Amino acid sequence: MIKIMANRIYLQFIAILFLMHGHVLCGGGFNTQFIASEAKALLQFKHGLKDPSKLLSSWILGNDCCHWKGVGCNTTTGHVISLNLHSSNSIDKLQGHLSSSLLKLPYLSYLNLSGIDFMQSTLPSFLGAMLNLKHLDLSHANFKGSLFDNLGNLSLLESLDLSGNGFYVNSLKWLHGLSSLKVLDLSGVDLSSCKNDWFHDISIRLHSLETLRLSGCRPHKLPKSPQPELNCDSLVTLDLSKNYFNSTIPDWLFENCYHLEYLNLSTNTLQGPIPYSIERLKTLATLDLSHNRLTGSISSILGQFNGQNSLKVLRLSNNQLNGSLETSLHQLSKLVVLDLAQNNLEGNINDAHLANFSNLKVLDLSFNHQVTFNMSKNWIPPFQLETIGLANCHLGPQFPKWIQTQKNFSHIDISNASVFDTVPNWFWDLSPNVEYMNLSTNELKRCGKGFSQKLKLKTLDLSNNNFLCPLPRFPPNLRMLDLSNNSFYGTFSHVCEILDFNNSLEILDVSFNILSGVIPNCWTNGTNMIILNLANNNFIGSIPDSFGSLINLHMLLMYNNDLSGKIPNTLRNCTMMTLLDLQSNRFSGPIPSWIGTDMQILKTLILGRNSFDGNIPISLCQLKSLHILDLSENQLKGEIPRCVFPAMATNESVNEKSYMEFLTIKESLSFYQSKTKYPIPITWEGLDWYFIGGVVGLAKLIDLSSNYLTEGIPVEMAKLVELISLNLSRNQLVGSIPSNIG
Ligand SMILES: *[C@@H]1O[C@H](CO)[C@@H](O)[C@H](O)[C@H]1NC(C)=O
Ligand SMILES: *[C@@H]1O[C@H](CO)[C@@H](O)[C@H](O)[C@H]1NC(C)=O
Ligand SMILES: *[C@@H]1O[C@H](CO)[C@@H](O)[C@H](O)[C@H]1NC(C)=O
Ligand SMILES: *[C@@H]1O[C@H](CO)[C@@H](O)[C@H](O)[C@H]1NC(C)=O
Ligand SMILES: *[C@@H]1O[C@H](CO)[C@@H](O)[C@H](O)[C@H]1NC(C)=O
Ligand SMILES: *[C@@H]1O[C@H](CO)[C@@H](O)[C@H](O)[C@H]1NC(C)=O
Ligand SMILES: *[C@@H]1O[C@H](CO)[C@@H](O)[C@H](O)[C@H]1NC(C)=O
Ligand SMILES: *[C@@H]1O[C@H](CO)[C@@H](O)[C@H](O)[C@H]1NC(C)=O
Ligand SMILES: *[C@@H]1O[C@H](CO)[C@@H](O)[C@H](O)[C@H]1NC(C)=O
Ligand SMILES: *[C@@H]1O[C@H](CO)[C@@H](O)[C@H](O)[C@H]1NC(C)=O
Ligand SMILES: *[C@@H]1O[C@H](CO)[C@@H](O)[C@H](O)[C@H]1NC(C)=O
Ligand SMILES: *[C@@H]1O[C@H](CO)[C@@H](O)[C@H](O)[C@H]1NC(C)=O
Numbered sequence: 103m104i105k106i107m108a109n110r111i112y113l114q115f116i117a118i119l120f121l122m123h124g125h126v127l128c129g130g131g132f133n134t135q136f137i138a139s140e141a142k143a144l145l146q147f148k149h150g151l152k153d154p155s156k157l158l159s160s161w162i163l164g165n166d167c168c169h170w171k172g173v174g175c176n177t178t179t180g181h182v183i184s185l186n187l188h189s190s191n192s193i194d195k196l197q198g199h200l201s202s203s204l205l206k207l208p209y210l211s212y213l214n215l216s217g218i219d220f221m222q223s224t225l226p227s228f229l230g231a232m233l234n235l236k237h238l239d240l241s242h243a244n245f246k247g248s249l250f251d252n253l254g255n256l257s258l259l260e261s262l263d264l265s266g267n268g269f270y271v272n273s274l275k276w277l278h279g280l281s282s283l284k285v286l287d288l289s290g291v292d293l294s295s296c297k298n299d300w301f302h303d304i305s306i307r308l309h310s311l312e313t314l315r316l317s318g319c320r321p322h323k324l325p326k327s328p329q330p331e332l333n334c335d336s337l338v339t340l341d342l343s344k345n346y347f348n349s350t351i352p353d354w355l356f357e358n359c360y361h362l363e364y365l366n367l368s369t370n371t372l373q374g375p376i377p378y379s380i381e382r383l384k385t386l387a388t389l390d391l392s393h394n395r396l397t398g399s400i401s402s403i404l405g406q407f408n409g410q411n412s413l414k415v416l417r418l419s420n421n422q423l424n425g426s427l428e429t430s431l432h433q434l435s436k437l438v439v440l441d442l443a444q445n446n447l448e449g450n451i452n453d454a455h456l457a458n459f460s461n462l463k464v465l466d467l468s469f470n471h472q473v474t475f476n477m478s479k480n481w482i483p484p485f486q487l488e489t490i491g492l493a494n495c496h497l498g499p500q501f502p503k504w505i506q507t508q509k510n511f512s513h514i515d516i517s518n519a520s521v522f523d524t525v526p527n528w529f530w531d532l533s534p535n536v537e538y539m540n541l542s543t544n545e546l547k548r549c550g551k552g553f554s555q556k557l558k559l560k561t562l563d564l565s566n567n568n569f570l571c572p573l574p575r576f577p578p579n580l581r582m583l584d585l586s587n588n589s590f591y592g593t594f595s596h597v598c599e600i601l602d603f604n605n606s607l608e609i610l611d612v613s614f615n616i617l618s619g620v621i622p623n624c625w626t627n628g629t630n631m632i633i634l635n636l637a638n639n640n641f642i643g644s645i646p647d648s649f650g651s652l653i654n655l656h657m658l659l660m661y662n663n664d665l666s667g668k669i670p671n672t673l674r675n676c677t678m679m680t681l682l683d684l685q686s687n688r689f690s691g692p693i694p695s696w697i698g699t700d701m702q703i704l705k706t707l708i709l710g711r712n713s714f715d716g717n718i719p720i721s722l723c724q725l726k727s728l729h730i731l732d733l734s735e736n737q738l739k740g741e742i743p744r745c746v747f748p749a750m751a752t753n754e755s756v757n758e759k760s761y762m763e764f765l766t767i768k769e770s771l772s773f774y775q776s777k778t779k780y781p782i783p784i785t786w787e788g789l790d791w792y793f794i795g796g797v798v799g800l801a802k803l804i805d806l807s808s809n810y811l812t813e814g815i816p817v818e819m820a821k822l823v824e825l826i827s828l829n830l831s832r833n834q835l836v837g838s839i840p841s842n843i844g
Contacts, residue, residue, distance in 0.1 A: 139206055140182045141167040146203035151218070155194035157187075176209065184212035188239070195219055202228040214239040216263070222246050225269070230255045241287065242266035249291065254279030261285035265315065272296060274303035283307055289317035289341070298322050309333040317366070318344035324352055334359040341366040343390070350374035351391075356382050368417065369393040381406050388415040392441065399425030400447055408433045419443040419466060427473065431455045439464040443491055448472040453481045460484040466491030468515060475502065482507055489513040493540070496520050501529070501546075509533055515540040517563065524548040531557060542566050542584070549574045564588065565611070573617070578602040582609040586635065590615040594641065598624035605630050613637040613659065621665075626651045637683070638662040650675040657681040661708070665689060674700040683708040685732065692716035693733070698724045710734040710805065718743055718806075730803045734829065738809040742830070808832040 141163075148161050160171045167182070168175035174184035185207070189195035197219040204210065205228050213232070216239045225245055229238070230252025237260060246268030253262075254276030261284060270292035277283070286307070293300050293316070300321045304314070305328060314337060324347050337359045347370040355365075356379035365383070368390045375398035376391065400423050407413055416434065419441045427442075427449030434440060435458035447470040456462075462485040467473050474496040481504045490511050498521035505514075506528055512535045521544040531554035538561045546567040552574035553559070559577045565586040572592035576583065580603060594617045601607070605627050613635045620643035621636065628634075631652045641663040649658075650672025658676070661683050668691035669684070679701045689712040697707065698721025705727045714736040722728070723745030811833040 137180050137182075143203040143206035144170065144173065144182065144185075146206075147201045150201035150203075151196045151198035153196055157189070157194075157196060174212070179209070181209035182207045183209050184214075185210060186212065186214040187218060188214050188216040189218050197221060199223055200226050202226060204228070205231060209234055211236040211258075213237065215243055216241045217243060219244045222268070225249060225264075227252060229253065232256065233258070235259055236282075237261045239263040240267070245269060248272070249276075251276045256280060258282055261313075263287040264291060265289035265317075267291070270295070274300055277303050277307050280307065282310075284311060285313040286311060287313070287315040288319060289315050291316075291319055293319040293321040296321055298325070301325050301328065305332055305334075308337060310336060312336050313339040315339070315341040316345070317341050320345055323347060324349055326352055328354060332358045335361060337362060339364040342370070343367060344369045346370065347372055351377055351396075353377050353379050356380050360384070362386055363412075364388045366390040367394070371395055373397070376403055376406070378406060381410075384410065385412050386410065387412050389413065390415070390417040391421070392417040392419040394421050396421040396423060398423055400427060400442070400445070401425050401430040404430035404433050411436060413437065414461075415439040417441040418445070421445050423447060424471070427451065427467075428455060432458065435459050437462060441466040441491070442470070443468040443493075444470070446471045450474045450476055452476050453478050456483060456485075458484065463487060464489040464491075467495055468493035470494065472496070477502070477504055479503065486510050488535075491515050492519055493517045494519070498522055498544070501526055505529070506532065510535055512536055513538040516544070517541060518543040520544070521546060525550060527551050530554070534558075537561070539563070553577045573597070573600055573612075575600040576602075579604060579606040581606055583607065584609065584611045585615065586611045586613045588615055590617055592617065593619045594639075595619050595622045597622060598627070603627060607631055609633045611635040612639065615639055617641065619643075621646055623648045625649055628652045629654060631655050633657045633659075635659040636663065641665055643667070645670050645673065647672045649673055652676055654678050657683075659683045660687065661685045663687050667691075669694055671696075677701060677703075679704055680727075681706040684712065685709060686711040688713055690714065693719055693722075693738075695719035695721045698722045701725075703727055706730040708732040709736065712736055714738060717741075718811075720745075732803065732805040733809065734805040735808040738806070738811060740812065742806065742811055805829040806833065810834055 144167055145161065145163065148158050158171060160169070167173055168180065172185060172187040173182055174186070175181060176183050187196065195217060198221070200215070200220055200223070204213070210232060211234050213235060214237070220243050222244055224247035227250050230250055233255060235256050236258050238256070239261070241263045242265070244267065249264070249269050249271040257279055259280050260282050262280070263285070265287045267290060269290070272295050274293070274296060301324070308314070311334070326349070332354060338361060340359065340362055341364070343366045347367070349372065351367065351372055351374070356377060360382045362383050363385050365386065365388070369392070372391070372394040374396065376396060396418070403418070403423065414437060416437055416439065420443065423442070423445040424447065427447055428451065431449070431451070432455060437459065438461050440462060441464060443466040447467070451474065465487055466489060468491045475492070483504055487508050488511055490505070490508065490513065493515045494517070497516060497519040501521055501523040502516070509532060511533045514536065515538070517540045524547045525541070527550045530550060530552060534556065535558070537558055539559060540561070540563040542563045543566040546564070547570065549569055549571040553576055555575070555577055557577040559580060561582045562576070562580060563582070563584040565584045565588070567588050569585070569588040569590060571590065573590055573594070580601065583601065590612065607628060608630055609632060611633065614637070616639060618640040621641055623646035625646060625648040628651055632654055634652065634655060634657070637659045638661065641660070642665065644665065644667030645660070647670050649670065653675055655676045656678055657680060659681070664687065666688040669689065671694070674694070674696040677700055680703055682701070682704065683706065685708045689709070691714065693709060693714050693716065697704065698719055702724070704725050706729060707725070708730065710732040711734065714733070715738065717740035718733065718738055720743045722731070723743050807829045808831070811830070
């Protein structure tokens with residue numbers, strides 16, 4: 103006791119001494135002089151970073167640096183051995199450059215700078231000299247550029263995580279030096295120039311690796327049979343998702359790596375059946391083979407999992423599996439996650455099939471060939487689901503009563519489920535956790551008592567039903583609300599009161615209803631709005647000035663209403679606009695010339711069937727991406743601008759390489775497809791495309807018919823190759839048609 107006290111006093115004395123000399127202390131060991139240099143190195147490191155939210159406020163000269171946030175010391179020696187500064191929240195994160203002062207921390211063995219923003223810098227080569235490192239985590243830290251071979255010097259490294267940056271590498275030879283490595287995550291590192299060697303270099307390490315993650319690395323193909331015989335006994339976690347593997351699933355994976363607990367091969371283009379050898383994986387807990395082109399009958403696949411008691415998560419969605427679920431489903435009753443969506447499965451499922459699924463939390467059978475839920479009237483499921491995915495399944499005609507037992511779901515999709523019924527009052531606020539609710543494409547009626555204001559709902563899709571009522575009050579802070587194709591009626595003037603969106607709303611679609619009255623001037627909280635679709639209602643009055651607050655608006659659709667007045671000048675604030683469709687109203691006045699100068703990325707401009715007058719502004723020629731121009735049936739005068747819209751004069755062709763990215767875009771748009779009668783413009787691979795009814799294509803159209811346009815047809819028009827439609831009829835054009843118009 104006395105000795106400790108004496109020690110303390112001694113240490114305090116030393117500390118005071120150093121403070122007086124303007125030195126800093128790390129720890130309380132004997133090498134204080136030496137360790138002061140470590141504190142100094144840390145402060146130099148801090149100096150390289152901007153720290154807007156003062157995360158490093160404890161890093162103050164004079165305080166024991168072992169107590170600084172994120173710094174860890176060896177309690178015996180006082181040396182700094184770990185630095186853990188991961189930033190997770192996206193705002194106010196640390197930002198700056200990685201200082202080589204870290205080299206002056208010779209005992210550092212754990213370095214975690216995950217999530218810090220290193221501003222697209224390249225990986226500094228000094229890291230290869232930090233020879234004591236055992237754990238290095240630089241994931242999601244906004245680095246780019248090539249990885250250095252000298253990483254191979256870090257022979258003590260046990261875990262290396264460089265995922266989520268913009269790295270590329272031409273060779274993985276340096277992995278040979280990392281003889282202690284157990285965990286390797288290179289997800290997102292571009293391995294496409296590594297050729298076939300990549301697998302050889304990885305397999306050198308495979309005999310000791312426990313975790314290997316190479317998601318989105320695009321390496322060259324998976325070998326069919328690796329030479330020499332592969333040893334991956336110790337491998338427990340393997341993630342090869344989001345690559346371009348298009349072979350069949352190789353047998354060796356299951357033959358050799360039979361201790362796998364986590365296997366993710368999703369989002370490749372793997373083909374053929376799932377090999378029988380998967381039976382060997384007796385400890386497999388998570389299997390994700392979703393988003394491939396796998397074939398085979400579901401009953402034989404599930405048969406392979408019979409007796410596989412460890413399996414908890416099974417994702418096979420988005421493949422080409424077929425056959426009937428009935429015979430095999432019961433074999434999976436230990437599962438927590440069952441995702442078989444988007445295959446060609448069928449099945450007539452009753453209470454007995456799901457009787458033993460007491461752990462199930464995620465059930466997704468959406469978008470299959472023909473899955474029918476034929477549950478007895480008072481069925482009480484053994485599970486409490488968090489995800490209910492039953493789109494395109496046959497659940498009706500009554501609203502499924504068993505759903506009333508589910509009180510904790512965050513996601514429910516029972517769209518297109520043949521439910522012809524009123525929505526029971528108990529449904530609307532059944533689960534306080536619901537964030538995503540899709541009831542679209544049924545024949546649902548009655549709005550009932552409406553929503554609890556406490557719901558945290560983000561997405562609500564009630565489109566394509568028979569809802570016949572005034573707009574109800576919605577929960578606040580929605581991000582997407584789709585009410586289209588119903589019979590919602592009555593006033594819209596209180597929309598900002600019943601829909602307290604407070605800058606959260608991104609998509610609002612009330613098209614194809616029978617709403618009436620004016621559109622209120624209350625959109626100042628709409629700065630995040632991307633799509634606003636008010637088409638095909640009975641709206642009157644003019645476009646509100648406060649649409650000028652919708653500065654992120656990409657698409658504004660107001661066609662088929664009874665709107666009038668001029669296009670307000672405030673709309674020139676909407677510089678992100680790609681689609682503007684105001685056709686079939688009673689708008690008047692000139693077509694504003696700022697459309698050409700301020701809405702520069704406009705792809706579709708449809709102002710037809712209104713009463714616009716004046717000239718066609720020559721500034722429209724500046725619309726470099728314009729694909730569709732419809733000004734027909736107005737009172738436009740003067741000449742047709744003598745220009746070529748560049749986007750209409752180019753030949754664009756599909757680039758096979760980016761198929762994957764394209765699929766992602768397609769997915770995010772697919773919910774919105776077919777909601778507009780015109781194609782949705784998108785940019786992909788730097789080109790302008792159109793999304794029409796589920797496919798991407800090119801649409802090019804000019805319709806200036808039925809106006810009072812005079813003068814000739816400009817020769818420039820002839821350059822518009824591949825024009826699908828050019829309609830200049832019913833004008834007062836004189837002169838000859840240019841001879842080279844195709
Ligand atoms: C601390 O340092 C001592 C002496 O060098 C060493 O034996 C011990 O393993 C170290 N502890 C840690 C946690 O690094
Ligand atoms: C780094 O920190 C993040 C965030 O806490 C954590 O998820 C990750 O596992 C850490 N990395 C290592 C290698 O410990
Ligand atoms: C590290 O590796 C590089 C390249 O592999 C080598 O040239 C260098 O001498 C090694 N040693 C150190 C301490 O960087
Ligand atoms: C797999 O992809 C490669 C390169 O992208 C291609 O040459 C090959 O034809 C594809 N194989 C199959 C079976 O689709
Ligand atoms: C598999 O990988 C994909 C893509 O990286 C990811 O989205 C998915 O969550 C992973 N699956 C599991 C079960 O972890
Ligand atoms: C399943 O698909 C395969 C082709 O992938 C086909 O040969 C087989 O007949 C299909 N089976 C059923 C039950 O539809
Ligand atoms: C459900 O479990 C019980 C008890 O383990 C068993 O007797 C029954 O056969 C199982 N039902 C199905 C459909 O597998
Ligand atoms: C639903 O199940 C009942 C028995 O529970 C059966 O009589 C009926 O035919 C089934 N309906 C369908 C469509 O399979
Ligand atoms: C609804 O589901 C049926 C099959 O159950 C399918 O044929 C149809 O295309 C689906 N409709 C929509 C709009 O998805
Ligand atoms: C409810 O769901 C949430 C996730 O959405 C989960 O964290 C929680 O444990 C669940 N509660 C119950 C009682 O199942
Ligand atoms: C915009 O949001 C603020 C803060 O939530 C609120 O006070 C204001 O009433 C809203 N404005 C409109 C027009 O809804
Ligand atoms: C136009 O946008 C700016 C912000 O970019 C905003 O301050 C201004 O109020 C907007 N104008 C109108 C009329 O909404």
